[in-house]
Amino acid sequence: MKIAVIAESFLPHMNGVTNSVLQLLRHLRREGHEAVVVAPATSWAGPAWAAEQAPAVVEGFEVHALPALPLSGYPNVRVAAGTVSRVRRLLERVSPDVVHVASPFVLGWRAIQAANQLGLPTVSVFQTEIPAYAQRYGAPWLEQLLWNHVRTMHAASTINLTPSSYSMAQLASAGVPRLRMWRRGVDTERFAPARRSGELRRRLAPNGERLIGFVGRLAAEKQVEDLAVLADLPDTRLVIVGSGPLKAQLQELLPGAYFAGFLGGDELGEMVASLDIFVHPGESETFCQTIQEAMACAVPVVAVGRGGPLDLVDNSRTGWLYAPGRLADLRGHVTDLAYDDAKRQAFASAAWASVQGRTWPVLCDELLGHYRSAIATAGARV
Structure with missing residues (x-):
């Protein structure tokens, strides 16, 4: 053709x-x-x-x-x-x-x-x-x-x-x-558990913090500002990957977060695989490819329960979904995974298995x- x-x-x-x-x-x-x-x-x-x-x-x-x-x-x-x-x-x-x-x-x-x-x-x-x-x-x-x-x-x-x-x-x-x-x-070679980097984790989490990450445009429709409810969770660090018009505003709102800028290729795969939890607060996703990429890296997901994430995240098995606007639930679900290593690992394994073949x-x-x-x-x- x-x-x-x-x-x-x-x-x-x-x-x-x-x-x-x-x-x-x-x-x-x-x-x-x-x-x-x-x-x-x-x-x-x-x-x-x-x-x-x-x-x-x-x-x-x-x-x-x-x-x-x-x-x-x-x-x-x-x-x-x-x-x-x-x-x-x-x-x-x-x-x-x-x-x-x-x-x-x-x-x-x-x-x-x-x-x-x-x-x-x-x-x-x-x-x-x-x-x-x-x-x-x-x-x-x-x-x-x-x-x-x-x-x-x-x-x-x-x-x-x-x-x-x-x-x-x-x-x-x-x-x-x-x-x-x-x-x-999903590219299961670029996004894979084997990409997890101990060196990168030591640099971003020198005291063993749990890394909570977002990947996407830093624009109004992604609602990255909602992640402020996670900023004070003990022994965690936010990692924000992406660029866009709201970058300076978000850096001011989230001074403790690590802003990686735009990443692509294997560098992005390494960053995603090195996270402990992936979060996505945007309510207008028709699919949300970054969720699928995180799951391919065996990273469990906490996402808003609207749009594409409804199909991608099996609630209470591969991650957690929360209702739009319920930011206390976003915080609660991240807390649940951040401080329970066994549960987080179980969710991670299920997340990885769910995207094989796609x-x-x-x-x-x-x-x-x-x-x-x-x-x-x-x-x-x-």
């Missing part, structure tokens, strides 16, 4: 959308398929952004980079400019069998319209609960309008993929048709099946 991958977010900005696209491209190359990527490029904001370029080639596949503007208040995130006609011309030139639309919103919506005009099948992947961000960014009145946009985009797509049962129910209640489940894989090749093969289904559906309409 030849696949046009439309990425609402892409390199050099790393997040869940970018990571899943990169994993897909690696799989397509290994399996002998063809692909092209359409993604946001450098900003128009001036010379300071000259280095913020999307690469021209990834995994041997060409990247068509469209000029983009930085998102206000979050300059690392870029919104691609250009019209439906421009995207249509790109797709005409590429002539793909199917169009994969990763987390559509602006660029993705243009691609869906362009593909429909050309009679090309689209597989749209719901990966970001953008309507939920409205409340966090001080614009709650936008939430329903944003859900209307989500429904319009996905109603125009051949097949819609959702990463969790919670998201599936959300989209179904919003009136989105043709829904199918597609979860995410490799990216398995999940990407499943995605290829969705492509074939979309192609067959589009062919039946002709």
